[in-house]
Amino acid sequence: MSHDHAQHSHDHHDHHHGSDLSPVEARVRALESLLTEKGYVDPAALDALVELYETKVGPHAGARVVARAWTDPAFRARLLADATPAIAELGIGGRGGEHMVVVENTPEIHNLVVCTLCSCYPWPVLGLPPVWYKAPPYRARAVIDPRGVLAEFGVTLPETTRITVWDSTAETRYMVLPMRPAGTDGFSEEALAALVTRDSMIGTGLPEAIPAAPAEMPV
């Protein structure tokens, strides 16, 4: 690699010459090239996989599930009883979410999801997991110090709220159904979904709070 010219200050993504590839980039490129030449993979399919998980599958899907559960008691009951078919009613499902379990937060119980052994995460409803979810600090501490972990996310629960941590050690995948924020009576399903954060469905966050309306604001 040459480091003694003006490109040194350029963004590495601008470089397309072999000599500018980092060792890991070169290694991945060689692997893809070999597996393609062997006929084991089709680069067009790889592109489609990336597009699917980078642009289509994500926490907006889980937010729709939560908003539906907040507005439709019969759906909520089906979701808590057997989540996979209930989620499928909204056209959501697939790889990494074949066996869904939804756990409900209440004033008494707060739920937190982790995978201590690897990175199991409910892809169809939340997308691919963030780096912190897959990294040692969260995997190590969520089970032994959940309150400390929540504090690092800015979440402080009442002392009387007990925490249940769900370690995703098999193909069952967990999603948290957070509590509906106060002040959202009459909100549409779409407006409610906008309040549902990814972290609130992992249990490391809470839904967006509704600012109290000023007295003069018409309702």
Added chain:
Amino acid sequence: MNGAQDLGGAHGFGPVVPEPDEPVFHAAWERRVFALAMAMGYTGAWNLDGSRANRESLPPAEYLASSYYEIWLKALEKQVVATGLATPAEMESGRSAEPAKPVARVLAREGLEQRFRAGFPSSRAADAPARFAVDDAVLARNIHPTGHTRLPRYVRGKRGRIVRVDGVFVFPDTNAYRAGENPTWLYTVAFTARELWGESGDPGGVVTVAAFEPYLDPA
């Protein structure tokens, strides 16, 4: 195996560091590694349990020093060679020098999204009654398999209670080595934080794991 992947309860990894507005991938090569791992898994040359077994069997120091997708890449390279899909020399050169080995299927772009949105269930039909029922007291066995297992160390030898009978699923401990799916009953087992962590356990706290029947004894 008692490898570096089994992180639950470990100390010293520091705080959880969430990244605001985190992208799905942090580099172009991560996109390709993700897609290659998915597409190669689809060939049927190995299965998801085998991939996990390969990732966690990296030497502990290397596992902990590698980023998430570096771990995926290293495991993928190992699997390609171990299954005879490419030779070490071909991996080195990135060019095919031997005839390709037949694979069961190759992932095509057409129909890919539907295929992944349909998923790949790992539940199987029951051929024997479940040994345990909800509310049964169980003891997580104090076992230390040197191969792949999904019973984390922090629950071994601890007493818990069955809170859900999840059904019958592919047994990772044998499936990882293509030694049979051995469909096995899976249970959600709840442990109190005090049982797991003694006096440092969060009062009222609970941790659940999904545990296969051979991991459990009656208590």
